[in-house]
Amino acid sequence: MRGLVALLGPTKVLGAHDDLLLYEYDGAVDTATPDAVVLPESTADVAALARFCHEHAVPIVPRGAGTGLSGGAIPVEGGVVVSFARMARILEIDVSSLRAVVQPGVINLHLSTAVAPHGLYFVPDPSSQKACTLGGNVAENSGGPHTLAYGVTTNHVTGIEIVLSDGTVVRLGGKAVEDEGYDLVGSSVGSEGTLGLVTEITVKLTPLPEDKRTLMAAFPTMDEASETVSAIIAAGVVPSAIEMMDQLATQAVEASVHAGYPLDAGGILLVEVDGARDGLEDARARIEEICRAHAASEVRVATSALERERLWAGRKGAFAAMGRLSPDYYVQDGVIPRTRLPDILRLVKDAGTRHGLQVANVFHAGDGNLHPLILFDSRRGPDELERAKAAGLEILTACVEAGGSITGEHGVGMEKNCFMPLQFQSSDLAAMRRLKDAFDPPGLMNPGKIFPTPSRCREFAFASTAR
Amino acid sequence: MSGPVPMPYPNADAPTQEMIAACVHCGFCLPTCPTYAILGVEMDSPRGRIRLMKTVWEHRLGADSPGLEDHISKCLDCRACETACPSGVEYGKLVEGTRSQIVAARSRSPIERVVRVAAFDWLLPHRQLLGGFAAFSIAAKRLGLGTLLRATRLGLARRMADLLDLLPDRASSAPLAAAPAIGERRGRVAMLQGCVMGSVFGETNAATARVLSRNGVEVIATVGQTCCGALHAHAGERERARELARRNIAAFERSAADAVIVNAAGCGAAMKEYGWLLKDDPAWSARASAFAAKVRDATEYLGDLGMSEKPGALRGRVAWDDPCHLLHGQKIKEQPRALLAAIPGLDVVPLAEADWCCGSAGTYNVTEPDLARSILERKVANIVRSGAETVVTANPGCLMQIQSGLRQAGANVRVVHLLDLLDEAYRSPR
Amino acid sequence: MPGIRLRVDRPVTATVVRSIPADAAECARVLADATADRRTVRITGSGTKSYIGDISATDIELATERIAGVIDHVPADLTVTVGGGARIADVAATLARAGQFLPLDPPHADEATVGGVIAANSNGFWRARYGGVRDLLIGTRTALADGTVARAGGLVVKNVAGYDLDKLLVGSFGTLGVIVEATLKVLPLPEKTDGLIARFASPGDAFAAADTVVRAAARVEACVVQRLAEGAWQLAVQARGGGPTVERALRDARREITARHGDATALGDDLGRMRELPARAIDGALVRVSLPLAASVAFAENAVRIDSFAALVVDAASGIARVHLVNDDDDAVIRDAEALVLSARMVGGAGRIERRAEHLRSRLPTWPTRPNGDFLMRRIKDAFDPAGILEPGRSAFA
Known part of the structure; x- marks a missing residue:
């Protein structure tokens, strides 16, 4: 602690007990208190910190806005939390190359707002985009509703500057679409801070669509809504987003956002198509027709930007609105091939019922990325979280058995690292470990994440169910 | 468990x-x-x-x-x-x-206790005292005391100089405002005089009454009212806030008004929460809730009622800045914008981060001067960038803070309460 | 090598053993044995990209031709899973029967295999519209040098469980393992395809028009600028999608072309010819660079002024440019090729000598410059293939 202050100065280091208590959580349920918090203001600060930690064998855990949903920013093995809150500048907007260069603490939505006057935006739009940082997006390879047509974070990052655990600063990639040699940028995106500390990011900017059509369709049950999703895709229409919400979620959202969702619907779809104005009406009509053919009781098309924003505000605020239903929730992020939606949704419900917990569903139906929100109340005792986690595990097991994944966009973190063997065999994990060792030989970068750890994962012994 | x-x-x-x-x-x-x-x-x-x-x-x-x-x-x-x-x-x-x-x-130092008693028990609840204090301070300011204080290079003195900077050049205290409804009577309201509003921005109270009256609203005078207690509640002095709340409730209950109109957003937000403030007081909780339900910000009331008489034309580029306790505290966003848009001839320009605090925040200037200054600088920069010649808002703290910030930045931008601007428009030829 | 069927077949040199494993497990065993015996391995699909990199003789040539076929295709999931040795053309035929297509148009598309396309990061002009290999690939199974088969990614389009080793394989040229299975995103076949080609007097006009087309509301599938040794600057634009969208895209493109004094005619097989430049460029040297978009026009203007200049094809949407250099003077070809790669590097891009005449191989290395982080690449290579048996010398970084 004293060494850190001597190295970086007192304004960049927090060590008081009261302060450290506030870096023990993120947007999810796991907690652990750091030994110190560092607030770097430059790459040089980060490199100096890394060298210091390397010398003293201290773990380093990066943190953006702390909105993560897998405990990625939690210092589970102690050490220093590095908050990028003060490295939050947009360094360059290169309109002619369709790129922006940013520091990791820049808030996702702030970038899109900054480039909007040039008719551009940054595509990945996680629901937390008003708060989450681009550094966090790179670490988690974040998605969002509009990644169905346009891809996730990794598809929109062409360069990074990364500080390795020994303090070496490496600039990988750049503004060009690719570099020679192994794709180290692509390998680093989604590595959850376990390979190094990303201190600068070059991202793609995309021309804003000329127009959009946003539809809200209400269905009697989730089954009909699910079948509609597959039918839309099968018809050759690829919307920019297809989101689904069940009745419980709809009710929570309506209480907070008043998005105008019908409260009596069993399932709701939010479908958006965007692009050139020509052809959007055809697509809209096609989608509407498919919804009606699948028993939609109501199909509403947003007629103004305000109305569209309202429909989306409901979806984007849905997780946080759960606070109105229950003091705690445990959210899962499993992915399934979208054709399996109806079966898995039934299974999700059963899992909740078996453990005596309510489950709300708000998710990216277009890419089969589920978000069951398992509601519990920790004040009723520690057993509540345990039951929620047990239900979550059943859901994830089903996702993997259906050919899917334990996480689509939230990351593995410390929340699902014990579940990795569900999806991957030991040889698969060994291959990943090779990449880790090449970047971070001493294993100081965000330890206890992604890979199962013997201390915390003893009770989990899975045979991989993956094909 | x-x-x-x-x-x-x-x-x-x-x-x-x-x-x-x-x-x-x-x-x-x-x-x-x-x-x-x-x-x-x-x-x-x-x-x-x-x-x-x-x-x-x-x-x-x-x-x-x-x-x-x-x-x-x-x-x-x-x-x-x-x-x-x-x-x-x-x-x-x-x-x-x-x-x-x-x-x-926390146990507090004797000096801090004296200051708290002075500010919260004597000054704020007593309009005459506050008015006198304001007049004294303004006089001191005009005599160049600020420069003098700054020259001492003492932290406390500099802080006092900053405070003096906040004050307008002229204070106007006015007697309790009352006005008849002009034309068909569409409502009858009581008005909060307020401590700061009453003693420093008294003219705004009169303007509010005139605008309401023009729109068919009778404004009746309410004696016995006092400071709303918002600053006390913000500072954690809840007992003192409750005492003031009880006095206000009793005073306004006696008037046969449809609504209690407040033109200071901070006061309105606090008074709408009297029910919460007195929730544990069985003798008062029901009365407090009933009272709180009648509280309306002036812009909210007039915006919802709709203007019965079109105001006259004004010229210039203006921007609206949301007082936090109007937008966030009372969730009032559209009504003031609609009222501003109803004044013919104005060029209303958007203000970036209009929903962002100006740093006034009750006594924040006094307690956290450095942070308050940084926050104010951000607001001033946005105002300058907007190109507005006039910034319109609706809270005395914001008026003083923004004015002082603009003055320090050397920006020639006027800051005005929306009700004053409306009053001005009504006096201007159509 | 007990238990392994090794078929000696068409030996390139007397010592090369050709191994054609039947499946992933057998492939992994070949590699395990090779590691144990320190025997080097070259991996071949259809052999279309043997000109890339610096190939030294190996003890074993491992062919993926039997690890082929479509393993799984669920049309409603918009994904297809195929063997690494499957030919792109065969996959396309299967998909077409279900009204879908693989949105990837690499050179040598008639013969190239999926594994080879991934290993060589072989993209075409559709990249800006649908993404490149790295964007379409969602899952792999790879036989590693230690005899294990590692799976990365999966069958679903969104998946962040563990590291994205798929990305590591894209452009790895077989130096990390043999791709035995790949899952890719596919799309419904659009109802309409149409295009145009225009001629311009100046590169400024051609690139300005291209830039507008790339940013247009109706996104096009390909937007390519070409210049041959003789002749004008050409801009080829192709749009695919619903009828109204395609018409709008071409209408806007035509308007822009007219404003820039270009003349537009219907598109023939021009894009196909441009795409196959690597196949034709058997003489001289073919330089391939990736550029920041803003640098494309300056690079192109510079390239056509070079003595050895023969042809230029620039994917204006992704910033990938190829320059074919031909000169009787070998030294001039070498000098010009290296200078072009360096110039790409200087403007923030990257590049390589993708192909050179056989007799220049020893004198003109594929990578005249090194990318940043090459020390990490070497560590990765060592971690995956400690004995160094896979594609020795193929890549300068591994």
Whole structure:
């Protein structure tokens, strides 16, 4: 602690007990208190910190806005939390190359707002985009509703500057679409801070669509809504987003956002198509027709930007609105091939019922990325979280058995690292470990994440169910 | 569950565990918080402060810990986080409750106690005293005391100089405003005079009454009213706030008004929460709730009622700046904008971060001068960038703070209360 | 090598053993044995990209031709899983029967295999519209040098469980393992395809028009600028999608072309010819660079002024440019090729000598410059293939 202050100065280091208590959580349920918090203001600060930690064998855990949903920013093995809150500048907007260069603490939505006057935006739009940082997006390879047509974070990052655990600063990639040699940028995106500390990011900017059509369709049950999703895709229409919400979620959202969702619907779809104005009406009509053919009781098309924003505000605020239903929730992020939606949704419900917990569903139906929100109340005792986690595990097991994944966009973190063997065999994990060792030989970068750890994962012994 | 544990907070005004539990620590509030934007640390974010409140309940932090006091007092109580919060966390109530606990838990120096008594017991509730104090201060300012104070290079003196800067060049106190309805009577209202409004911006009270009267609203005078107690509640002086609230409730109950009109957003927000303030007082809680339900901001009341008479034309480029306690505290966004748009001839330009605090925040200037200045500079920069010649707002604290910031930046921009501007428009030829 | 069927077949040199494993497990065993015996391995699909990199003789040539076929295709999931040795053309035929297509148009598309396309990061002009290999690839199974088969990614389009080793394989040229299975995103076949080609007097006009087309509301599938040794600057634009969208895209493109004094005619097989430049460039040297978009026009203007200049094809949407250099003077070809790669590097891009005449191989290395982080690449290579048996010398970085 004293060494850190001597190295970086007192304004960049927090060590008081009261302060450290506030870096023990993120947007999810796991907690652990750091030994110190560092607030770097430059790459040089980060490199100096890394060298210091390397010398003293201290773990380093990066943190953006702390909105993560897998405990990625939690210092589970102690050490220093590095908050990028003060490295939050947009360094360059290169309109002619369709790129922006940013520091990791820049808030996702702030970038899109900054480039909007040039008719551009940054595509990945996680629901937390008003708060989450681009550094966090790179670490988690974040998605969002509009990644169905346009891809996730990794598809929109062409360069990074990364500080390795020994303090070496490496600039990988750049503004060009690719570099020679192994794709180290692509390998680093989604590595959850376990390979190094990303201190600068070059991202793609995309021309804003000329127009959009946003539809809200209400269905009697989730089954009909699910079948509609597959039918839309099968018809050759690829919307920019297809989101689904069940009745419980709809009710929570309506209480907070008043998005105008019908409260009596069993399932709701939010479908958006965007692009050139020509052809959007055809697509809209096609989608509407498919919804009606699948028993939609109501199909509403947003007629103004305000109305569209309202429909989306409901979806984007849905997780946080759960606070109105229950003091705690445990959210899962499993992915399934979208054709399996109806079966898995039934299974999700059963899992909740078996453990005596309510489950709300708000998710990216277009890419089969589920978000069951398992509601519990920790004040009723520690057993509540345990039951929620047990239900979550059943859901994830089903996702993997259906050919899917334990996480689509939230990351593995410390929340699902014990579940990795569900999806991957030991040889698969060994291959990943090779990449880790090449970047971070001493294993100081965000330890206890992604890979199962013997201390915390003893009770989990899975045979991989993956094909 | 284990047996009863000792209550970690001093009394029942503590932030309740129930209300704290509504926070799912999603972090959506962080980018809306002015102190987080400047300091960049979790402790000075809404989520962090709520966590501090929670750790006290968990007995991991004392209600008298210096860290708790430091970070809770750095909060502007602007409540922008409430607007951003999808879980509906009532942050304003939480932070004011916590402040009351800090006041109760911490022993204070004799000087601080004297200052608190002077400010909260004597000055604010007594309009004549406050008016006199204001007149004295303004005189001092015009005599160049600010320059003198600054020259001493003493921290305290400089702080006082900054405070003097906040004051307008002229104070206008006016007698209780009353006015008949002109034309068909569409409503009958009582009006809060306010402490600062009454003693420094008295002319605005008169203008408010005139505008209402033009629109068929009778304004009746209400004797016995006093300071709303908002500043007391913000500072954790809940007992004192309750006392003032009781006096106001009793005074306004006697008038046969449809609504109680307030033209200071901070006061309106506090008075709408009288029900909450007095919830544990069986003799008063029902009366307080009934009273609170009648409180309307002047812009809210007139905006909802609709203007019966079109105002005259004004010229110039104007921008609207949301007072936090109007937008975030009372969720009033559209009505003032509609009223401004109804004045012919004005070029209303957008103001970036109009929903962002100006740093006034009650007594924040006094308690956190450096942060207040940084926040103000951001506001001033946005105003200058907007190209507006006039900034319109609706709260005395904001008026003073923005005016002082613009003056220090050498920007020639006028700052005016929306009701004053409307009054001006009504006097101008159509 | 007990238990392994090794078929000696068409030996390139007397010592080369050709191994044609039947499946992933057998492939992994070949590699395990090779590691144990320190025997080097070259991996071949259809052999279309043997000109890339610096190939030294190996003890074993491992052919993926039997690890082929479509393993799984669920049309409603918009994904297809195929063997690494499957030919792109065969996959396309299967998909077409279900009304879908693989949105990838690499050179040598008639013969190239999926594994080879991934290993060589072989993209075409559709990249800006649908993404490149790295964007379409969602899952792999790879036989590693230690005899294990590692799976990365999966069958679903969104998946962040563990590291994205798929990305590591894209452009790895077989140096990390043999791709035995790949899952890719596919799309419904659009109802209409149409295009145009225009001629311009100046590169400024051609690139300005291209830039506008790339940013247009109706996104096009390909937007390519070409210049041959003789002749004008050409801009080829192709749009695919619903009828109204395609018409709008071409209408806007035509308007822009007219404004820039270009003349537009219907598109023939021009894009196909441009795409196959690597196949034709058997003489001289073919330089391939990736550029920041803003640098494309300056690079192109510079390239056509070079003595050895023969042809230029620039994917204006992604910033990938190829320059074919031909000169009787070998030294001039070498000098010009290296200078072009360096110039790309200087403007923030990257490049390589993708192909050179056989007799220049020893004198003109594929990578005249090194990318940043090459020390990490070497560590990765060592971690995956400690004995160094896979594609020795193929890549300068491994």
